[in-house]
Amino acid sequence: MVERTVTERSAGRDCAWCGTWIVHTGKGRPRRTCSKACRNRVSELKTASARLDRDLAAGRIPTQPRREVVERTVTEIREAVPTRAGEWETLLEELARQLLDVDAKRGLAHRPYDHARIYHAL
Ligand SMILES: [Zn+2]
Incomplete structure (x- = not known):
């Protein structure tokens, strides 16, 4: 009988913000971003997205214009009927x-x- 064991571990991944390749050292949890700046950008995006979803659901952000002004110009050209x-x-x-x-x-x-x-x- 042959005993066979297969294990998988992350060797690396793209940065969630900038796409830079991040090599996983094998220690700890694999990093999702390459730097603190990228981590902050991802966090800001997540926060803003959640806020947008809440505001849209609550109707705080109009999906259609509240007021719209339509201007219509009608031009009539009448040729004068001769009288002489x-x-x-x-x-x-x-x-x-x-x-x-x-x-x-x-x-x-x-x-x-x-x-x-x-x-x-x-
Ligand atoms: Zn990055």
């Missing part, structure tokens, strides 16, 4: 120009179905 003959003349000249402009792709000259609507409107 000269103004109508200018406007109708522009209509005639668009109706005759065959170079303008998708322009009025290429949309004969709109010509009847314009005629009736006039």
